[in-house]
Amino acid sequence: MTTELRAPSASEWDAWFGCLEVAFGGVATSPESRELYAALAASERSVGHRDGADWVGTAGAYRFRVTVPGGAEVPAAGVTMVSVAATHRRRGLLTSMMRRQLDDVRSWGEPLAVLTASEPGIYGRFGYGAATGEMRLEIDTARVLLTVPPGTDAVRVRYASPERALAACEAVYGRLTAGRPGSLVRQPGWDRMAVLDPEQSREGGSALQCVLAERDGEVTGYATYRIKPEWDGSGPRGRVLLRDLAALDPASCAALWRFLFDIDLTSVLECRNRPTDDAVLHMVSDVRRCGVRVRDGMYVRLVDLGTALEARGYRTPVDVVLEVEDDFCPWNAGRWRLTTDAKGAASCRRTEDAADLALSVRELGAAYLGGVSLTALAAAGRVRELREGALAQVSSAFSWDVEPWCPHGF
Structure with missing residues (x-):
């Protein structure tokens, strides 16, 4: 059985949304909620799988701006309305939608993707890290x-x-x-x-x-x-x-x-x-x-690693080379030198220099908003220190005085 992956047209949005409702238990959304969701969700920023006349998978992406350490407002795709019909599980539909969606987010020039997960075990394999708590x-x-x-x-x-x-x-x-x-x-x-x-x-x-x-x-x-x-x-x-x-x-x-x-x-x-x-x-x-x-709150995924790391502020000066693993968005993979100048402005550029820390993009997403310690992730075996002292330096730089928090779901 094959399905077609594409964006729903404006006239198809109701049927597309109906697939989501069934996947989340079949309880009908209230008319006032459905009307507001339709107004906020752009059909051209949504994708789904269609099997014949039926939608069997959905994924949307709101246009957001997220505050990062230092106060900058960074463009982000607010991933939402993700579902796969129970009749079409374990066929790669979710992976293909995540692949298409992150390619789209990159083309839109949004360096971050964020989401709140219905189940915490789903999105780590796509590079999302739990960055806030609630x-x-x-x-x-x-x-x-x-x-x-x-x-x-x-x-x-x-x-x-x-x-x-x-x-x-x-x-x-x-x-x-x-x-x-x-x-x-x-x-x-x-x-x-x-x-x-x-x-x-x-x-x-x-x-x-x-x-x-x-x-x-x-x-x-x-x-x-x-x-x-x-x-x-x-x-x-x-x-x-x-x-x-x-x-x-x-x-x-x-x-x-x-x-x-x-x-x-x-x-x-x-x-x-x-x-x-x-x-x-x-x-x-x-x-x-x-x-x-x-419990876990908002998950963060760095889509354009260099732009994302340059957008945020750092608590202490930093000069470090990161060896980043990112199989799902390979344009992020490799070595990056992250530095801050005397005024605190950050630069993140590709380099061939020896790495100081090795980690995946998932760990960078978790630490990005300043609420998850790279030192704690290293203790769990998820960050490797390759130069003595680098872990403490970078962990301190990424930390922030205020705990990150997403005030509402989406």
């Missing part, structure tokens, strides 16, 4: 107390309509992206994702709610969340389901967390995607009752 919390707010910084009482917290407050919330989000590697800089239309609220996605909770933090009339933070009422024989045991929380200063951040802790008729605050260095960990009285779990 922290999940389930806080017992009946027993955990908060210690807040001075100035918290001066912050006003007020309810607001998520739709009417969207512009103010997006302004806060936009001011924070430069300081957090892994942040997705909002592209046109993506602000709508922040208030997308289909009933079938509420998990028994309320419609999306929003509060704003304000000081002197200026919005300095926001939180969006749902309330899921629950009761037992002893009384209310409702849950607060946090969606987003962002703030421009410590007092505003604390005021928002305090509000969420104090909502009547609730005793659990559930957070599904927070940065692993979230300030709330240092405000709580008992971190053990916060149900802390960390």
Whole structure:
């Protein structure tokens, strides 16, 4: 049996998307979600396998800009909607789509590809490395107390309509992206994702709610969340389901967390995607009752290695030759000299000089945003030091003060 690999036309997008829905369990996407996805996804940046009249494989790529260490906004393909029909497993369809997609990303001049994986074991063989983590919390707010910084009482917290407050919330989000590697800089239309609220996605909770933090009339933070009422024989045991929380200063951040802790008729605050260095960990009285779990977040793939490494900043000066293995994108393979000048600008050029470190592009992707240590990867046998002292130098240079984090999925 043979299939045809090609991009869907605009008129074929609905059928193409239907293949994705079946692969992810057959639950129909809400009309409002489907409409937004169709508006954001460019059919010419999508590929799929077609078997006769049926789509049996899908893969898309949003246009993104990702913040990297140093604050630069690097063009990236946001890989999404990847699926293979259960009837066509183990026939190389996924590999062929990944091959076509990375060739396309290179032709578009985007040095990075990024994704969030439905299953973590899928994408390593295509050169993607897990570069960010996401922290999940389930806080017992009946027993955990908060210690807040001075100035918290001066912050006003007020309810607001998520739709009417969207512009103010997006302004806060936009001011924070430069300081957090892994942040997705909002592209046109993506602000709508922040208030997308289909009933079938509420998990028994309320419609999306929003509060704003304000000081002197200026919005300095926001939180969006749902309330899921629950009761037992002893009384209310409702849950607060946090969606987003962002703030421009410590007092505003604390005021928002305090509000969420104090909502009547609730005793659990559930957070599904927070940065692993979230300030709330240092405000709580008992971190053990916060149900802390960390899982993989965004995966990074260097498509144009030289351009990608030159785009980011480095914490310390570096002069190193990297021996890079990349079987899937062979244009990246070989030796590269990475240096920084007195002003911190990076240069990454091919060289015939002896290598100092040997690693694959997957490890470079994992370390690229500054959250994964090359020293730790070396301890796992995934990076080899070829010149004494090179590992410590490069690991320090790639590290960053702030943990990378992707605030939302795609």
